[in-house]
Amino acid sequence: MKLRFAVLAGSMLAAVQPQMVFAQSTPAGGASAGIGDIVVTARRTEESAQTVPVAVTGYNSEQLEALDIKGFGDIGKTVPNLDVQRQFGSASAPQYYLRGVSTGTLKFEADAGIGLYIDGVYLGRPAGTAFDLADVERVEVLRGPQGTLFGRNSTGGAINFITARPTGEFGVKMDGTIGNYDRRKGSITVNLPALGPISARVSYLHDENRGYVRNLTPGRTFHFAEPFGTIKSAKTFGAENTDAVAAAVHIDGGALQVDYKFDYTDKVSTQLAQQLLGYDPTYLPGVGDPPFYTAAPSIYVPPSSKRQKAVALDFTTPSHLKIQGHSLTMALDVNDAITLKSITGFRKMDEFVGGNDIDGGAYIVGGLPFTNISSVQDRHQKQFTQELQVLGKTGNWDWVLGAFYFRETGRDNNPVFIGTLFPTHLPEIIPSTGPGTGNTLNAFGVPSDYLAGADASIRNKSMAAYAHLGYKAEHFELAGGIRYTKDKRREVLRAAGLIPFAAPPVTANASFDHWDFDATATYIVNRNVRGYLRFATGYLSGGVMGGNLFKPETVKSYEAGVKADLLDNKLRINAAYFISRRKNVQTLGFNAASGTFLFSSPYGRENGFEIELTAKPVEGLTLNTSYGYLHQKLANDPVNGPVNSLAPKNTLSLGAQYDSPAFANGSYVTFRVDGFYKDKRLSDPIRNAATLDMTTLPSRFDVNARLSLVDLPIGGAKAKVSAWVQNLTNNQKLEFARNLSTNVIGTFQVPRTFGVDVGFAF
Template sequence: MVRRIAVFACSLGAIAVAGAAHAQDAGQAGAAPDRLQDIVVTARRVNESLQAVPVAVTGYNAKALAALDIKSFGDIGKTVPNLDVQRQFGSASAPQFYLRGVSTGSLKFEQDAGIGLYVDGVYLGRPAGTAFNLADVDHVEVLRGPQGTLFGRNATGGAINFITAAPKGQFAVRMDGTVGNYDRRKGRISIDLPALGPLSARVSYVHDENDGYVKNLTPGRTFTFAQPFGTIKSVKSFGFENTDAVSAAVRLDLDRFLVDYKFDYTDKISSQLGQQALVNPVLGFGLGGVTVPASTTRLNALPLDFASASHLRIQGHSLTATYKLTDDISIKSITAYRKLDEFVGGNDIDGAAFTAGGIPFQAIASIQDRHQHQWSQEAQLLGKTGNLDWVIGGFWFDEKGRDNNPVFIFTPFPPGLITPSTNNPLSGTGNDYFSGANGSVNNRSYAGYAHLGYKSERFELAGGVRYTKDKRKEDLIAAGSIVTPTTFKASNDHWDFDATATWIANRRVRTYARFATGYLSGGVLGGVPFKPETMQSYEIGLKGDFLDNRFRINAAAFHSIRKNVQILSFSAAAGTFLVPLRKEKTDGVELELTAVPTDGLTFNASVGYLHDRLSQDLGPRQSQAPKYTASVSGQYDLPKFDNGSYLSFRMDGFFKDKRNSDPLPNSATGAITRLPSRFDINGRFGLVEIPLAGTTANISAWAQNLTNNKKLEFARDLGAPLAVIGVFQVPRTYGLDFGLRF
């Protein structure tokens, strides 16, 4: 590890030396700025400079997103301090986020996530299913810390907002392609149409596919289930993906009245990464002599005869209308509808393929069919009166979902139609829903909020308040010991507050102190009610641009207190269950640095430190967030050639500390489920802005996970006598990007 970091640091140093030496006679540099560029964010629901917002926030523009290959929520955890994003088992499209120790690990409709996920300002009700491509992302904002007043419930850890591109009103075409190892093939086209009076439009399409990273030793095995499941077939490889995504944007600009319609659609067929047995299970039930190819290092081939492809379809519609009553007062409305349909398919959890008397046998496996749709409406009155800025708003959210998820434990599958049942004589438990569930939910939320800010030349004061009312209903057909249809209801409400004081040293340097609360809605899971989770956070920060606007530092230190913490876990004996935790205290530090030491050369670095203290009065518990996260990157754009093109070099390094993958410590398997620290390196080298027959072309070579790390990314003890399973990170990938602009 030390050697890899040293090699990486030396490489960055070489870029710096080359840049400094070349700067003396560089002439006109490439695309990299000679000064730090401003980034516009909407952290306070209005467009502001990132440096002027007294909140810990990381912003990415389109160029940074392309350099880091960020195309979905699953890719965002690279350079944000104290943010970790990892794959998990259960769905190929459900990344697990940890932001300041708060997780979005839930795959259940009954329990919400503690990090607010947004597309174009529209809240996504389900974090499970967010690893979908957005065809035309313009910029991304990651707000750290509770955002309870302006972004509402379920933003205790923070909020992540993807903003897609708006039409420009001038004809333009952008085409991009990628080829790489593991048969990676990607194509993207975006077309901006010329404006027709006040109307402009933009449309984008992307196709992205690869053939997977781990071979399946038991491909093509079929199992036929009763509806809604149908026939599944085991995949050829694990980690493959075939995605088609479309986005469209239409804008009507009538001076004082602006209307934006945004549409996104993704159709994704994929398989989970190989779920590998890390230790041999103790199997009874007359299966003596059967062994599992267990290993704590990544295997290149696995026998998972029940692992089938997942099919995810996501669509979203949003209509944002803004009307200026006066130059200083406007009304804004955001109306949105989103829909998720996912057939997860067969999930082979035991890490092997078994037979009993020649009949396929699953030690533990599941199949899942899930659907969700949501409506939301938000209205805002925004204004400015003298030194006062204010926003008053209301929010309504209605979500319906249904989920059919039987879990098969020690179950043989003889030929013929398979009908999951609560009275299955072939099942090891006799109930295919004992560790799973079949039911539906209806979740509703209403809120009203207000936020006021006072600005002077030397200081700012701001504060907000929000009231939220939640109503939740769970209709269970079968789950655990519940085998007859039963309805459960829950209702709760909460007040959230924030207050911020900012001292402005000068127009480029400011410090702030912030108090904020957060609220994660309560509810009922499997008929068991659970309380809302609450958070109080205290934060101080510094934002400054120095050295003639060539060096930027953003720093924050925080202390937070969470009560009635909601953590979900899974075991074969209990299925998905809530791990009770009364209180968690977290201290943290975050540092982001950007430097432009010379024309064409840019450095970025970030460090996050997190110290969690979990109450142990309800039994031993352990944090699953890494204690340290860090990133470092360097990009050097050489001076332009006579034809206007230039060479660009970039390297990125990402570090995350060792961390626990299981919330419940187990002395027998704790060392196995503890994920190792890792340092991944990405690199890119390209020739940019090549004039070509009236167009502009780009070509670059890239590599991700350059040192080919094969570290454990997720692990879980399923409970005796079953295996401990794990998922390993994607190996080294590399390829070529090429593009045209005209």
């Protein structure tokens, strides 16, 4: 702990060293003449977001800081038709909804419909994206299918985080945070002086809080056989303790530019409290009657639709997530017209989810710990990606040729205990794979701890080739692309459902291929106003889950948009209308009888509207708003019946920032307030009239605010001091809910948090 907070203490000491030179500056008063450009790479090359004929939202480093965006889980604040939720099952598995397409599955067998990237490297597992990046420079969110240039599994869109490149000049930036719920955060970034053509940058981040809901049964210990080992129930829920490191090396070889980037995150955290909302009366009536659960010395918290300050979860433990990533990007300018580019990536995820207690109580039956439904999980994944590009420009023509390769291996061991007594007189608990195996005792007649769980390994491969061609004239642009993708997938089931006690282990293989296309026509009124029409297709790989083959999901999308900078660059309007038609829509559900299973709706239909406005009506004042409307209809699954749409119909954000004139010492004050709205929506894909009210999430409007004193000179440094609050009105509404057949559980949003940031830059 002392070492971690030396980062914050060091910033105080460094502030009194007058010989240091401030390496980064902000215009006096923080105001600029107009609305600045945001750089994006939507067409695989850096350009202004206003010139790209696609719906894209970009953030620079200043906006990321103002909105407190530090990772993928924070990105759904101001992007229209994007919603990000913290779900149950893992503290590191956010659920994303972008234009109605969802992702967030914990299963390695199924992919995500939203492409997630760090520095252009595709992330195969969205379930491991709730981690902090130590050194984010900008973020871009592309809405709608990106079937050719980004390609892989981007039926809903793509989110790309770009970390910072070294500056080549010596500079230090340090930040510290103190807040309620024992929030403590410290970070440091050091840019080293260039050594010839080589420059380097390193960052470190520590972030922790003690959690928001107390556990009535902390410290209960269960000794499992490997790979699970000993687990101990958490003290609180929502707690996080993260250490993250980022390093970047840049080699400026003139025509050859080389960038190596590394990120590492070590995160120990607990889920938001899984609260018992009620019981499903259609499943085993009488099982949930309070007399059964309140047999002493059980601890039972009655079902409630209001957020509780304490719950009894004797089996929910801290999870431990370790993520590392390496990327090597090389760009060679062959001549003025042609550039060769290579992007190589390796990423690794190790997550011990630990215990997941989802029955809403801590029960003792006959002197032994008992669970109605709970699980334990151990997950590991590795991936390698290689992308090669040839980028060219000749006169009014520009083009991209590319090839992509992806290989992924992983193992997920996840027994689910239903009506199980755990032995306490034995040295370790061994999950049962069938009658006569293991040493857990079942009270409901369920023959296996893997009936609703699985011990599975996967190996996925994907190869693609693509081409994109564009023609630019004074008043119009035409562009089109094509991509061919080939996927090969393998699942090895050691235990799942009737395996192995009534069926042998299963190895299943599947392969798919698909052609994708896009075409765009842009009319350029003048350099500040343009409109576009876009057609694009997308493809989400099929696969095998539980030995069952499922088909790929495909989409055709039609989009019309306008981008305009008006009133001498004081008003920006970006708007888009879209229509999407999907086939074989993939949706994951869960019940106690069969565990995780896949819905396959024959079709899904989405249409909607998005608008983003930014205005600078007077000097120092910036106003922004975004609105998204989505109408979605999913066809019934022929086997499992109706499928619910889970994305909110309306999303809205409102923001205002005022930067005061500079004081005599060059410092200035900035104040920002943001409001975020999303309306009532469903949270369970399985339609069940008996529990519909419990799994309907209410509409909510959250408010964040930040007041900062910027560029305060202290010695040879400049300081920034900020007071901030999130969820100002202390909303405590239901954020996620699921009917798990036996009972209905839910998690509630994080309550009001507030604190102070202090930063120094040299």
